[in-house]
Amino acid sequence: MGLVTISDIQAAADRIKGAAVRTPLLRFDDGLWLKPESLQPVGAFKVRGAYNALARLTEDVRARGVVAYSSGNHAQAVAYAAKLFGVPAVIVVPEDTPRVKVEATLSHGAEVVQVPMALREARAAELVAERGATLIPPFDHPDVIAGQGTVGLEVIADLPDVATVLVPVSGGGLISGVATAVKALSPATRVVGVEPELAGDAAESLRVGTLIRWPAADRARTIADGLRAEPSELTFEHMRAYVDDIVTVSEEQIGEAVGVLARRARLVVEPSGAVTLAAHLARPSSGTTVAVLSGGNVDPEVFARYL
């Protein structure tokens, strides 16, 4: 299986200029810097991978439109990227998706198709077949991984002597790209993934060296709703090659980190995005550390609970 390369990521960085924010590193304390991907358009790093994937399509393929199935940040990112390219996007969401998320997707000009959860993938495949559109997967694709990897390029450019980069892990697209970039440019820097204990499948998989599947119902227990997916063969290969460790944090630590980020860093970060700060607060690494805050889309009621 071919892994994404540093050249793929550098090319992605050129493509996404103007579409994604060049997020700054924000000093949290003497040892920790924050990379606030919550400030991206659509509120998450996902815009990097989605935009890169669309940019890589040929013009006539792209003109036939793109399809994604997701109710989360990836859906918004694909809708947003399609709007920037002026091409149609169809987002297939489960029928119980909150109205606010449907409206956010509609606001980017995408078409939203609501189907029973179990039919999402099939309906997306139908749309691809019917319209000649292209499916943009949330993480299991080299162009998506390369786009997410631009986060790692920026971290090393801004802080070349960083000792540890902490990255949230779900399907593994973000950490695959970040670890590829970081290890190419700064091999001594440690790349450490962070998962909720309640969805610690990637941590277990990396420990035993083979992809361990957890039941979706188990992974669904965590408040970190962006971290309930599981790695693919492709992302797991990247993790085995480049990730030093994956650690886990408790639900309580995640909630506490959301509150700390609001009060001390003045950032609205979703639970999934705050797991890296949670890991740092629980067990600070020696040397300069960067915590990637992957997104900021959190229901106001959930957020207020942690203030």
Added chain:
Amino acid sequence: MGLVTISDIQAAADRIKGAAVRTPLLRFDDGLWLKPESLQPVGAFKVRGAYNALARLTEDVRARGVVAYSSGNHAQAVAYAAKLFGVPAVIVVPEDTPRVKVEATLSHGAEVVQVPMALREARAAELVAERGATLIPPFDHPDVIAGQGTVGLEVIADLPDVATVLVPVSGGGLISGVATAVKALSPATRVVGVEPELAGDAAESLRVGTLIRWPAADRARTIADGLRAEPSELTFEHMRAYVDDIVTVSEEQIGEAVGVLARRARLVVEPSGAVTLAAHLARPSSGTTVAVLSGGNVDPEVFARYL
């Protein structure tokens, strides 16, 4: 009275590199970009002016330390800048300053002196005399104004065709610097100040062309506690020279803007920092607009009220 020049501001920009964050512009909607100074160390633009003022002192003068009287963002900024230079800072605060603000100042290594409100200025003058320290005023000083002006430099560098820049107005240091920079680099860009209706003294002063004083008790009515100061002769001269207009917003509009920024821009912004978005939402300007969000230090209870 000598006004600050674009060269002063450009020199300040070189000095503050590494001490202040080069904040990105964040796209809010088709017409509006946000300049999130809430992401600065200490959570406000004030670090720019304070650091520039300390950098301009000779080394032996700076070594004798600095003094500020403030319980707000300026105090934190002076304490933070002094820590970066490794020189002592004394912050004189009113005796009823909330413990959390005193602790924040102490956390930057500053000495905190608590006195009755009416004695702040006198006690600060005593400390200056006793220790040979230098008073760093919150806005009434060319070096402070030049430091704040770097916000304007960055806006024009990132968005050269901006039609309007909205800036919160209190003592006027920020808008004086920003307007000086913007008018020098892009004379066609409008610079518009924003005040709370309940502290609209600068708006009234600019309208009548002379500095009108409002009683402090009147200015204290607004929830925007960072906008209760009044302009000095120096800042008012800058406003008369370079500011196109000052508009006012209601308390309700301010609170609504704090909530919108949390939900849609994933930023924790204090009421004083949110007045510019409030003005935009009430009366959008034609053309591309930048709203400067001056700070993010808000009590969690106050913030939660607007979510």
